[in-house]
Amino acid sequence: MLHASPYYSTRTQSLEMLRFRPLNSTFIRPFSSLHYSSLPITIPFVGSGSTSRGTATRFYPSVMASLSTVSTQNEVVSSHDESTQKISQPPLQVAKRLEKFKTTIFTQMSMLAIKHGAINLGQGFPNFDGPEFVKEAAIQAIKDGKNQYARGYGVPDLNLAVAARFEKDTGLVVDPEKEVTVTSGCTEAIAATMLGLINPGDEVILFAPFYDSYEATLSMAGAKIKCVTLRPPKFSVPLDELKSIISKNTRAILINTPHNPTGKMFTREELNVIASLCIENDVLVITDEVYDKLAFEMDHISMASLPGMYERTVTLNSLGKTFSLTGWKIGWAIAAPHLSWGVRQAHSFLTFATSTPMQYAAATALRAPESYYKELKKDYMAKKAILVEGLKAAGFVVYPSSGTYFIIVDHTPFGLENDVAFCEYLIKEVGVVAIPTSVFYLNPEDGKNLVRFTFCKDEGTLKSAVDRMKEKLTKK
Numbered sequence: 001m002l003h004a005s006p007y008y009s010t011r012t013q014s015l016e017m018l019r020f021r022p023l024n025s026t027f028i029r030p031f032s033s034l035h036y037s038s039l040p041i042t043i044p045f046v047g048s049g050s051t052s053r054g055t056a057t058r059f060y061p062s063v064m065a066s067l068s069t070v071s072t073q074n075e076v077v078s079s080h081d082e083s084t085q086k087i088s089q090p091p092l093q094v095a096k097r098l099e100k101f102k103t104t105i106f107t108q109m110s111m112l113a114i115k116h117g118a119i120n121l122g123q124g125f126p127n128f129d130g131p132e133f134v135k136e137a138a139i140q141a142i143k144d145g146k147n148q149y150a151r152g153y154g155v156p157d158l159n160l161a162v163a164a165r166f167e168k169d170t171g172l173v174v175d176p177e178k179e180v181t182v183t184s185g186c187t188e189a190i191a192a193t194m195l196g197l198i199n200p201g202d203e204v205i206l207f208a209p210f211y212d213s214y215e216a217t218l219s220m221a222g223a224k225i226k227c228v229t230l231r232p233p234k235f236s237v238p239l240d241e242l243k244s245i246i247s248k249n250t251r252a253i254l255i256n257t258p259h260n261p262t263g264k265m266f267t268r269e270e271l272n273v274i275a276s277l278c279i280e281n282d283v284l285v286i287t288d289e290v291y292d293k294l295a296f297e298m299d300h301i302s303m304a305s306l307p308g309m310y311e312r313t314v315t316l317n318s319l320g321k322t323f324s325l326t327g328w329k330i331g332w333a334i335a336a337p338h339l340s341w342g343v344r345q346a347h348s349f350l351t352f353a354t355s356t357p358m359q360y361a362a363a364t365a366l367r368a369p370e371s372y373y374k375e376l377k378k379d380y381m382a383k384k385a386i387l388v389e390g391l392k393a394a395g396f397v398v399y400p401s402s403g404t405y406f407i408i409v410d411h412t413p414f415g416l417e418n419d420v421a422f423c424e425y426l427i428k429e430v431g432v433v434a435i436p437t438s439v440f441y442l443n444p445e446d447g448k449n450l451v452r453f454t455f456c457k458d459e460g461t462l463k464s465a466v467d468r469m470k471e472k473l474t475k476k
């Protein structure tokens with residue numbers, strides 16, 4: 001039995017969960033719900049394994065274990081379990097650069113939501129569809145025969161549309177042919193940037209909590225991660241700490257504004273300090289701005305627009321959040337030609353090109369009138385109000401969120417020992433899914449009091465979730 005980090009206790013669950021063992025003594029395999037109801041159920045509460053990552057050790061929650069038919073590394077069963085295993089399968093293999101990463105928390109929680117019939121305020125995908133005019137454009141592009149490989153760095157029309165939108169938003173004029181690279185979602189833009197511009201051993205600074213793919217792609221690139229933690233209530237950048245870790249060895253700083261999971265938006269003052277540190281130390285900035293159009297409490301500021309920064313900044317974005325089309329996976333990286341070169345080299349060998357008809361439709365989307373963005377914001381502000389008021393009424397300590405469709409709360413009024421225990425309780429006893437935030441930190445302890453809710457759901461869903469929490473959660 002594995003022991004998790006100090007705050008995760010080991011206990012027996014009466015759930016339809018699986019027995020966890022260290023990976024070297026187990027098989028990991030897909031199984032059906034028919035199988036798992038008959039499996040042994042004594043498990044450590046948290047921790048399907050411990051993983052060393054520099055000075056920090058991360059444990060992934062076993063609460064995610066009671067899953068459905070999709071294979072995850074948490075579906076770990078004994079190779080001797082006769083009742084479930086007729087044919088012996090070889091142990092799973094994974095290269096060292098990825099062995100510390102587990103099934104992403106978002107997949108795990110969404111699967112749990114299905115299993116328990118809980119309302120999913122966990123993963124950040126809308127439960128409503130994207131706009132008709134964009135879907136029509138995709139259908140038209142398919143009918144028009146735009147179905148073969150696209151040009152590697154993007155169909156000309158989309159490169160143009162991305163450059164035009166960037167100019168409108170930031171005032172910066174970029175060359176669509178040399179400075180815009182279309183990718184398969186922002187996720188691929190992140191990977192292409194890390195793999196194309198970061199050398200093994202380079203130091204890269206992240207702000208924790210951080211979106212999970214940053215660490216995995218940096219690991220693939222062989223980078224050394226340095227981490228600065230943003231703390232509640234404001235999640236401000238501790239500038240002195242940042243100054244103390246940035247050096248001539250730093251290759252890049254990765255920022256994300258508006259920020260997932262906290263909803264924080266980097267202020268002009270913070271960006272100015274980061275910018276001057278980067279100029280002084282010759283450091284690149286990689287900035288993930290996928291929530292730029294979901295800026296509610298202040299104006300979004302692109303790092304690239306600060307004086308002297310365009311030449312050292314790679315700006316990443318995508319269509320998914322702004323157009324409620326997260327499944328389309330159309331993204332892009334904008335950078336000066338000398339940086340775009342590295343991004344494109346990696347992109348060429350990761351995916352080479354992205355879905356052709358969807359790129360044409362994305363170009364149509366980006367030409368949406370300002371009224372589209374205004375309406376989007378108005379809708380989301382109404383949704384946000386429902387969730388924030390509901391969470392407060394249910395008894396959470398709610399931290400201010402300026403942008404994104406996420407809200408971070410402190411769950412400790414309800415007396416559960418950590419974020420994972422709270423999320424498990426919330427799913428099973430209340431019927432609502434949230435995301436434990438410890439998975440967004442290098443040191444999971446930093447997130448143990450916090451859970452994240454999303455409001456990218458229709459108002460009826462948000463109201464039902466809030467009603468369940470108000471009715472069933474009781475303060476300890």
Ligand SMILES: Cc1ncc(COP(=O)(O)O)c(C=O)c1O
Binds near residue numbers: 211288290318319331
């Ligand atoms: C901060 C952040 N960056 C990138 C992504 C991934 O974007 P895409 O779906 O375009 O790959 C997400 C998705 O949740 C995100 O939250």
